[in-house]
Amino acid sequence: MEKLWQKLSSLAFNRPQSHEQSETGPTTDRNAPPIPQNTSTWLEDILGFSPIDEKLYVIALTHRSIVHDHPEASDSNQRLEFLGDAVLDLIISELLYTVFPESDEGKLSSNRAKIVNRKSLAGFAGKISLGEHLLIGETADKINIQTSTSSLADAFEALIGALYLDKGLEETRKFIMRHVAGHVDIKKIDTVENNYKSRLIEYTQSCQIAPPVYTVVSEEGAEHEKLFTIEVSCDNRPLGKGSARRKKDAEQTAAREALEELEARKRSESD
Numbered sequence: 001m002e003k004l005w006q007k008l009s010s011l012a013f014n015r016p017q018s019h020e021q022s023e024t025g026p027t028t029d030r031n032a033p034p035i036p037q038n039t040s041t042w043l044e045d046i047l048g049f050s051p052i053d054e055k056l057y058v059i060a061l062t063h064r065s066i067v068h069d070h071p072e073a074s075d076s077n078q079r080l081e082f083l084g085d086a087v088l089d090l091i092i093s094e095l096l097y098t099v100f101p102e103s104d105e106g107k108l109s110s111n112r113a114k115i116v117n118r119k120s121l122a123g124f125a126g127k128i129s130l131g132e133h134l135l136i137g138e139t140a141d142k143i144n145i146q147t148s149t150s151s152l153a154d155a156f157e158a159l160i161g162a163l164y165l166d167k168g169l170e171e172t173r174k175f176i177m178r179h180v181a182g183h184v185d186i187k188k189i190d191t192v193e194n195n196y197k198s199r200l201i202e203y204t205q206s207c208q209i210a211p212p213v214y215t216v217v218s219e220e221g222a223e224h225e226k227l228f229t230i231e232v233s234c235d236n237r238p239l240g241k242g243s244a245r246r247k248k249d250a251e252q253t254a255a256r257e258a259l260e261e262l263e264a265r266k267r268s269e270s271d
Contacts, residue, residue, distance in 0.1 A: 052167065089112070211234070
């Protein structure tokens with residue numbers, strides 16, 4: 001444990017906490033390792049300002065392997081990932097709501113999924129070299145984690161969560177518009193097909209899992225504006241559910257949830 005902290009401390013600097021922190025949200029009361037100098041410079045570059053509470057960003061960059069090796073060391077980035085996921089969904093949903101005023105909720109959800117998915121998030125993380133600044137346990141495969149789609153996507157969402165707590169919604173929106181929406185052709189995304197049903201079939205075939213079965217769980221509303229809720233299962237195990245005005249859109253949402261569930265299970269089994 002001492003070696004880990006000495007290694008981080010040798011590259012660290014500390015900045016007094018600003019009084020602005022109380023205005024933007026709570027931080028953690030557990031100790032986090034000091035932030036390395038090169039990471040501090042990197043953060044200022046991608047954020048456009050000096051962080052108020054650097055501990056939040058250290059936690060955002062802390063892979064769970066550190067906590068696995070040293071349970072007393074700090075929090076991992078999983079809680080911040082949860083928060084960042086919600087904030088990212090909100091801001092991208094707001095953007096799509098504005099850009100596509102004629103789209104129903106099913107189409108908006110489909111378009112959001114094209115932007116906010118694990119592969120895309122890992123790509124956005126790669127563009128800002130986030131993997132190079134992850135804090136990783138000594139016993140973990142550092143190179144594999146730094147390039148892992150899952151680890152990069154988690155850390156990117158955690159970084160958004162840290163930014164939200166540190167500076168609030170408006171600065172977080174600027175960051176997302178610059179580092180997410182700025183890399184996506186929003187106007188053309190409506191025409192991009194993101195076929196989760198095909199991907200789910202490919203996934204189940206490659207893993208030798210029974211093919212997916214789609215079931216209409218409910219139909220609500222008048223005949224001309226029905227809301228369909230569809231569930232997808234494999235081997236009679238429900239894996240995802242989606243609702244939309246069109247059955248095809250509901251099936252795509254259900255398939256996306258199923259893929260995320262199957263990939264999460266695979267990650268869990270490999271940990």
